[in-house]
Amino acid sequence: MIALICAVAENNCIGLKGKLPWNIPEDLKHFQDITDGQVVMMGDVTYESIIGYIGKPLPNRKNVVLSFDKNYQDKVPAEVEVYHNIEDALAAHKDDDVFFCGGASIYKQSIELADTLYITHVHQSVDGDTFFPEIDPKIWKEVEREDKDGFSFVIYKRK
Ligand SMILES: NC(=O)c1ccc[n+]([C@@H]2O[C@H](COP(=O)([O-])OP(=O)(O)OC[C@H]3O[C@@H](n4cnc5c(N)ncnc54)[C@H](OP(=O)(O)O)[C@@H]3O)[C@@H](O)[C@H]2O)c1
Numbered sequence: 637m638i639a640l641i642c643a644v645a646e647n648n649c650i651g652l653k654g655k656l657p658w659n660i661p662e663d664l665k666h667f668q669d670i671t672d673g674q675v676v677m678m679g680d681v682t683y684e685s686i687i688g689y690i691g692k693p694l695p696n697r698k699n700v701v702l703s704f705d706k707n708y709q710d711k712v713p714a715e716v717e718v719y720h721n722i723e724d725a726l727a728a729h730k731d732d733d734v735f736f737c738g739g740a741s742i743y744k745q746s747i748e749l750a751d752t753l754y755i756t757h758v759h760q761s762v763d764g765d766t767f768f769p770e771i772d773p774k775i776w777k778e779v780e781r782e783d784k785d786g787f788s789f790v791i792y793k794r795k
Contacts (some may be wrong), residue, residue, distance in 0.1 A: 637733040638726070638749050641670060642768055643787070649764035651739055654685050657762040666789055671697055675732045677725055677746075680708060682738040683716075686719035694730070698732075701724050702742060704775055722746060740766035753792040760786070 643663050644650055651657060676694055678686075680703040692713075693699040699716045701708065702725060709718040719725035722745055726734065732779060734782075735754075736746040747769050753776060755768075771792060780791040 637752055638736070638746070639734070639752040639754055640743055640747060640750050641667060641754040642738060642743060643667075643758055644768045645758045645760060645764070646761045647761040648767045648770070649762050650743075650768050651766035652762070652764040654681060655688075656685075657764045658760075659755075659757070659760060660787060662784065663758075663787060666756065671735050671737065673697065675700060675729050675734045676737045677702065677722075677734055677742070678737050679739050679742045680705065682742070685711070685739075697771045698729075700729070703770045722749070725745045740768070744769050751794045753787070753790075755790045755792065757790055758786070759788070 642650055643660065645657070649657060651661060655706065662738060675698045677700040680701055683699070683701045693716050701716055701718050702722060703718055706720065712718060717728070719728070723739060736742055736750065755771065775795060776792040777795050778790055779793045784790040
């Protein structure tokens with residue numbers, strides 16, 4: 637499985653100034669539960685945002701960071717894997733389930749490779765500077781939905 641996991645506002649916004657534009661603890665728990673023990677792949681901006689929030693890489697997950705900075709591996713803990721393109725990162729984890737977890741530039745490049753989307757639809761429009769690509773209903777079919785107060789957990793599968 638290659639999945640994208642993301643919380644998305646009604647206006648497709650996902651981030652503001654390197655951070656999340658909302659505070660939804662239940663969504664963070666949802667993210668933890670789904671990705672626990674799995675491989676998570678992210679851009680270096682998202683990785684540094686996570687370091688800003690929790691002070692360390694995501695625990696109990698293989699953190700894979702995409703960066704064009706050829707020295708980036710020297711800037712992160714040894715257990716974090718750095719790749720300079722998505723193909724090499726996926727090839728190294730071809731036998732694993734992989735979760736792309738942001739940010740916008742990584743979602744844009746990986747959505748065409750994915751078979752599953754874990755989307756938290758946040759039921760508000762927010763100000764921001766980073767956006768999720770369109771979830772084209774001709775390509776993606778909703779297969780599961782759990783409605784909460786102010787947001788919904790939805791799983792899409794590629795048709
Ligand atoms: N709502 C959510 O669920 C959610 C989840 C994650 C992140 N976010 C938000 O998204 C925002 C960050 O998104 P972003 O697009 O700015 O940053 P990002 O995707 O996290 O990281 C971008 C970085 O990755 C590098 N990169 C891009 N494609 C690459 C590739 N194919 N191979 C190697 N390196 C590559 C970029 O290099 P270049 O700059 O040279 O292109 C850039 O340094 C933050 O606000 C964050 O909070 C939201």
